[in-house]
Amino acid sequence: MNIIRPIAAPGRPAAATLGLVDCDIHPRCADLGEYRPFMTDAMWHRLTTYGIHARHGFHKGYPFPKAAPLASRRDAWGPQGQPPASDLGFVQKQFLDHYGLDIGVLNPLQPSGQGDVNDELSAALAHAVNEWQLAHWVDHDARLRASIVVPYEDAVASAAEIRKRAGDGRFCQVLLMSRTSEPLGRKRYWPIYEAAAEVGLPIGIHAFGFSGNAMTNGGWPSFYVEEVQEHATSAQAQVASFVVEGVFERFPSLKIVMIECGFGWMPSIGWRLDNNWKRLRDEVPHLKRAPSEYMREHVYVSTQPIEEPAKGEHLLDAMEWIGWDRILYASDYPHWDFDDPRIAIPSFIPAEKRAAIFGGNARNFYRL
């Protein structure tokens, strides 16, 4: 009577025959002091005296309040009240062990220094977060990989941080956000791509960030539900910018993955770009091929939050266009819109394609 067992029994998706790789886990520091050992006295003083200033005017905190505390699953706090994904032991128990993950990619979000208006603090925090990922996470669990957090508005400092990590297999990608002060294809960001190509790492672009601009082309929306839908449009702007500016012509080995941006929009911008390129090709003669060809060679997507159309064939059509080898499973643990790997990837997707989504594609993309 009244014996409470865990609701969902542990287990991994049966279709994960090529392994289970999650490309979107969000570790969080329990408090900023965890970064202190990895910062200079001067930058720690600046952080603790003047604080973090996102590129967002006088606004503090999230652009829009989240639908859940710390944007997290309500069961994600540890047994001693630890904040979501701040305690390795609890993350292992609730997530890594529970689902039998083989590899998990860490994508630290705020406070990470990304998008801060102060370039020096941005660079110092990003460096500290990288060291912290190793010291608190990756060095204690061989399943985890770190992302190189870079102060992307300062591309030269970003490139330096990337080169510091050259050859360190504990890092598997360079992490950018989807809201940046200019479209990411512009030349001011190219030192980041040059360094990433040099060290042989792909670029992960995660939804959110602080651009300094309103988050929609039409200004500030009224509702959080509009913000979460807007990720699709900022992702479209970034993919179009990468393609049209010629980043993939200049850095032919570079690959990017759009994380937590959805993917139903991918065919649409491919069609529109191709259509307009046929008419306006001479404006962008540095493009040697149709825009969609660059997309289908260089751009990857992650699943969470996966589109859930009423007709499964609509999802299959979008995935087919993107390419079954370019879709990566993501959980977004511990956030409230988390996707359970056993349920979120629907069974109407053929088993061998699910296997690629769960593990094979990520192993190729990240060279795991």
Add this chain to the structure above:
Amino acid sequence: MARHIVAAVDEIPPGGRRLVEADGKKIVVFNLGGEFFALLDRCPHQGSALSGGILCGLTLSDEPGKYHFSRAGEMVRCPWHNWEFDIRTGKSWFDPQRTKVRAFPAHVEAGAALVEGPYQAETFPVKIEADYVVVEV
């Protein structure tokens, strides 16, 4: 359907809930102002435990800009994706016909009746002078 005595009434105060097991199923029992309702403790979306969700009311609108809040504490939201379910029926708000969590009949019975009735034996003693929540599973 077998009847299961799942708790003494005073163990689930108004606004409270309790996760119980009956017939091998995990069931969350809610007390809405003295009325008891029982739902399967599994969201039909991705399977999270509804017993960990917050309670909310029903926010409705006749037109943009006009909002009405009612039925405070009678909706439970999934702790993961925030889907809203009516505790009285188990139906989701956004798709009540097709998306619902299984609801089980629940009611209160006096201990005096229960000690004689054809109920599933439970592991706690039933006192004649107390009232109990009975769920039909």
